[in-house]
Amino acid sequence: MHLTEEERQILDGAFGEPQRIALNVLIKLGDAYGAERMVEIASAHIVGSSYQIAGEAGIEIYSKLVEQGAKVKVRTTCDPGSIDFSRWQVFKTPPDYAERQVKIAELLGQMGVIPTWTCTPYTAFNVPRYGEDLGWSESSAVIFANSVIGARTNRLAAYVDVCAALVGRVPRFGLHLPECRRGQVLFEVASELSDNFEDHFFPVLGYFVGQKAGDRIPVINGVQKATLDQLKAFGAAAAASGSVALYHMVGITPEARTLDEAYRGRQPADRTVVGRSEIDNTLEQMNTGDSGAVDIVGLGCPHASIDQMRRYAALLKGKYVHPSTELWICANTVVEDMARQMGYIETIERAGAKLMVGTCHNDCPLGAWNFRRLATDSGKFAYYTPTTVGTKCIFASTEACIEAAIRGRIGSL
Amino acid sequence: MVSNQPFGFWQGLDPLTGTVIDQRHELCGTSLKGKAFFFPYGRGSTGTPGIFLEAVRNACAPAAIVNTKSEPMIVMCSLLAEAFFKVLIPIVDGLEGDPKSILKTGDWVRIDGTTGIIDVISRS
Numbered sequence: 001m002h003l004t005e006e007e008r009q010i011l012d013g014a015f016g017e018p019q020r021i022a023l024n025v026l027i028k029l030g031d032a033y034g035a036e037r038m039v040e041i042a043s044a045h046i047v048g049s050s051y052q053i054a055g056e057a058g059i060e061i062y063s064k065l066v067e068q069g070a071k072v073k074v075r076t077t078c079d080p081g082s083i084d085f086s087r088w089q090v091f092k093t094p095p096d097y098a099e100r101q102v103k104i105a106e107l108l109g110q111m112g113v114i115p116t117w118t119c120t121p122y123t124a125f126n127v128p129r130y131g132e133d134l135g136w137s138e139s140s141a142v143i144f145a146n147s148v149i150g151a152r153t154n155r156l157a158a159y160v161d162v163c164a165a166l167v168g169r170v171p172r173f174g175l176h177l178p179e180c181r182r183g184q185v186l187f188e189v190a191s192e193l194s195d196n197f198e199d200h201f202f203p204v205l206g207y208f209v210g211q212k213a214g215d216r217i218p219v220i221n222g223v224q225k226a227t228l229d230q231l232k233a234f235g236a237a238a239a240a241s242g243s244v245a246l247y248h249m250v251g252i253t254p255e256a257r258t259l260d261e262a263y264r265g266r267q268p269a270d271r272t273v274v275g276r277s278e279i280d281n282t283l284e285q286m287n288t289g290d291s292g293a294v295d296i297v298g299l300g301c302p303h304a305s306i307d308q309m310r311r312y313a314a315l316l317k318g319k320y321v322h323p324s325t326e327l328w329i330c331a332n333t334v335v336e337d338m339a340r341q342m343g344y345i346e347t348i349e350r351a352g353a354k355l356m357v358g359t360c361h362n363d364c365p366l367g368a369w370n371f372r373r374l375a376t377d378s379g380k381f382a383y384y385t386p387t388t389v390g391t392k393c394i395f396a397s398t399e400a401c402i403e404a405a406i407r408g409r410i411g412s413l
Numbered sequence: 414m415v416s417n418q419p420f421g422f423w424q425g426l427d428p429l430t431g432t433v434i435d436q437r438h439e440l441c442g443t444s445l446k447g448k449a450f451f452f453p454y455g456r457g458s459t460g461t462p463g464i465f466l467e468a469v470r471n472a473c474a475p476a477a478i479v480n481t482k483s484e485p486m487i488v489m490c491s492l493l494a495e496a497f498f499k500v501l502i503p504i505v506d507g508l509e510g511d512p513k514s515i516l517k518t519g520d521w522v523r524i525d526g527t528t529g530i531i532d533v534i535s536r537s
Binding site: 061 | 423424428435436456457458459460461462463464466467469470484485486488489490492493496497498
């Protein structure tokens with residue numbers, strides 16, 4: 001790989017041990033994937049901020065880096081932690097577990113990481129521009145930055161993201177190269193579906209596309225309009241059920257104003273038509289539980305926006321969550337603050353729902369709750385919670401989920 | 414340890430014992446600790462190195478990994494193990510065909526991560 005003068009000096013240790021170690025990892029990664037050089041990044045987003053992911057190995061690594069004087073070189077935000085820092089007792093987190101998460105927070109703070117504790121850093125503090133190179137982890141944030149904004153990042157991983165933050169660079173391969181961003185597999189949404197494309201179809205379509213596309217770049221044609229929240233939900237599901245890091249939605253995302261632009265001249269061989277039966281079959285897979293009593297309803301995966309908070313508040317106004325059911329809404333502190341000023345949180349909490357800030361159901365230890373059946377409107381939750389929370393999962397629309405929380409049970413969709 | 418199913422370390426491996434815990438996986442209940450692990454390709458979350466390095470720290474990680482296609486996530490695990498724990502775990506990519514048609518669980522192999530050459534020492 002071609003190195004600049006500064007990069008050679010980093011490798012010689014001129015900027016300290018953390019930068020030397022970090023650049024070494026990134027060069028070897030680049031060598032493995034044929035990168036010709038490094039590229040400077042505008043920001044990093046790190047995923048090893050949660051104790052559930054980092055564990056004791058993470059504390060050991062971060063402690064060592066801090067001891068050696070590590071500081072991030074570019075704007076760096078962090079993913080959710082494994083606790084709600086101000087309300088962990090409410091969620092029955094064991095105190096010794098909370099203490100380890102607080103330790104990680106201290107170490108990241110000493111390195112200069114902005115404590116966003118969110119999987120949606122693009123809503124505040126870390127907003128990428130079109131065409132910018134980034135060093136991000138968190139599959140749902142990577143797919144949003146690449147697809148919806150048109151920024152450029154590969155799916156980094158825990159600690160590699162910290163390496164990128166420490167030197168402000170990543171190896172230039174994969175999605176950093178314009179020629180590697182063209183669509184590879186086409187999904188044609190049938191008109192029977194696109195004429196009446198409901199809100200909760202976005203995560204279902206994402207789940208379907210992820211399973212079929214794997215790690216290829218899908219092009220979705222036939223969706224007529226989409227909000228940012230719908231694109232967020234679609235991408236999070238596709239990144240979970242597959243390893244999709246970039247999608248093109250024709251007429252909606254910036255690198256796919258037309259079908260031709262999405263392919264960049266080369267028409268993909270693989271074409272799948274998505275109709276009502278594909279949506280129904282996928283819904284069946286996402287539901288590992290039958291209709292009936294529900295003991296936990298999870299919303300805000302990825303973290304809820306202010307628009308979603310308004311919607312939850314409207315649906316919960318004057319209602320009460322069933323006494324044997326929990327309704328948890330996950331968000332970041334910025335949205336929490338806005339929602340409080342708007343009066344949404346008062347409405348939500350008066351209805352008996354709980355706000356979970358800076359973490360989520362997937363990241364928290366929930367053993368003390370003995371949950372058996374979870375309902376969610378998130379395709380990503382639907383994919384992960386059967387293993388992370390150990391529950392049966394029922395996927396439904398946002399309205400049906402809130403209705404289930406109020407009735408304490410859910411009917412079939 | 415040979416499998417023809419893809420594997421995700423995140424939620425697939427108990428890093429305190431090295432045991433496979435993914436109930437959907439054919440190797441569930443068996444240990445990868447110190448084994449040469451052959452599987453087609455990795456899948457999973459960007460949190461994968463979190464679990465992998467915890468296993469390395471507890472000396473419960475596989476000794477080597479061989480894939481038909483090594484995704485960056487797996488490669489990153491090995492690079493990080495070397496950088497932060499000085500543990501070398503060779504990754505060999507480009508295995509042709511179904512791992513099970515070439516080797517069986519219990520065979521002994523010697524793996525050279527630099528040349529990518531795998532010698533079969535003895536068959537089980």
